[in-house]
Structures are given as structure tokens and as C-alpha cells.
Amino acid sequence: MSSTIETLRLRLEPLDPPVAALVSTDRVVAQRKLGAVFHNAWPSDDLRDWLASVPAGSRFRPYAIVERATNTVVGDVGFLGPPDAKGQVELGYSIVSDRRRRGYGSEAAAAVMAWALEQAGVRAIIAECEATNTASIRTLERLGFERGEESDGAIRWRHVPDAA
Secondary structure (H helix, E strand, C coil): CCCCEECCCEEEEECCHHHHHHHHHCHHHHHHHHCCEECCCCCCHHHHHHHHHCCCCCCCCEEEEEECCCCEEEEEEEECCCCCCCCEEEEEEEECHHHCCCCHHHHHHHHHHHHHHCCCCCCEEEEEEECCCHHHHHHHHHCCCEEEEEECCEEEEEECCCCC
């Protein structure tokens, strides 16, 4: 994931290592490099942990979700790392609270999923959400994920593209 992805309402900017490092350490420079203003609730601590865990050189990393109408970063979406031995990549996403219920999570996730499924070695996309997170459950269902096992308050999901 090395280039910007555009959707109808969003621009997804890759959080490559040099930019990712600045997100937590120099907000002003990071905003300039991304070409967008950060919402005051972004980034979350979860994103900081996510960025720290992505293997160096991986193309499967997070993107900043930029609301095109305001040029504001309102969330993040992407993968927690490269495909595993089964060809699965794990999807993650988050939208700041005052931009939820607008379909941004679905729109952004669908765009990165399309990218991932074009990559060699990717056979499925997995995700996990809290069993009480109704909005994420609806998002994953809308994206065509199948509900899997539930344990410790979390539901595992799997999306396998149609064999054509």
C-alpha cells in the first residue's frame, strides 16, 4: 500500500514509516506530509500501537482516512500486517466519534479490501470486533464478512472473495 486510494467521499493516505513516526511525535509536520488536518480526536492510542507493530517494509499497513469535503483525517483503516501462512490479512479500522454513522468505515474498508484482494498471496481477509460493537458488526456484515467464533467477548470474521 504505497499510494493514495480515493473513494467518493474519502482519500486514504498511506501511513508509511516516515509519516507514521511523525503522527505521534510531530503533529504539525505529519499533517503537512499527509496534506490534511488531523481531527482533534485522531490518532487513537490503538493506532499508535498498530503502527508500532507493522513489520518494517510491509505494504500491508494502515491508511489515514481523510474526509475530502473538509480535508480532515477522521480515522484509519488498513491491515495489521502481511498475509499469514493461510493467505489471510487482518483488517482494522476506526472512525472518530463525531464522524461515525456516515458510512465512512464501510467505504474506507471496501477500498482497502479491494486493493488487498488484488495482491499476490491474499486469499482471505479476517477481522475481529467486540461482541457488543453493533456498528462494527453491521459494517462487517455489509462488507460481506461471515461471522465466526466468539470468545472472550470478541467475534472473529472472515471474508473470502467469490471464486470467479
